[in-house]
Amino acid sequence: MTAYRRPLTTAAVTAAALVLTACNGTGTTEGGTGTTSATPVTVTSTATTNSPAPTTPTTTTGTTTTVSATTAPVDRPLGTPTTASETRTPVMWDEPAPLVTGVRIGRHDTYTRVVYDLVGNGEPGWYSGYIDQPYQxxxxxxxxxxxxAYLMINITGTTYPFEHDAEELAIGPHxxxxxxxxVVNTGVFEGNTLTYIGLDEQLPYSVTVLHSPLRVVVDIQHP
Structure with missing residues (x-):
């Protein structure tokens, strides 16, 4: 059956044009990229997020928060930094699974951001925490x-480069x-991409997954 759609009125067309114009504002800048995105991003974090300021429009359902890209804060970490270990289960929707293709590191006023770029479907998980001795x-x-101090970021639910038309993150130090x-990448083993972030001391951190494009973000709070 073909659904019937009423023609758009002049007022509706005008309202749609205003919405499109509002979506073309300046977006937030990711550490290490120097580029901006004007489209909203979806943030999923295992850490408890602080309540945003009343002027920041947000919609929260469970652990997923959608923040307007034109008002998202750029000088505070995503999530709530802590020194405790964080774990998240991967969410797989379809093959191929995510592949880690790159890492970017950027310094902000109050934190340093490590961004792992990925391609693929679903959402990766992770095991994270400080360990005494990094291992293969x-x-x-x-x-x-x-x-x-060695912060282990083990991104789970990942796959090998032959599943994608892309190269994996180079093994070794970055x-x-x-x-x-x-940041040292040890490679992929049985669905895990094991990396280590070297620091001078243990500092609070948070781990977050972002979309469009898919990436895992680690924000490390400055002392």
């Missing part, structure tokens, strides 16, 4: 990471900035 997944061999000395 599978073999257990020790991994050298600059710094005195130079840092801000409080991050370096």
């Amino acid at each position: 997944d599978g073999s257990g061999f020790p991994v050298d990471v600059q710094g005195n 130079p840092g900035t801000g409080v991050v000395r370096e």
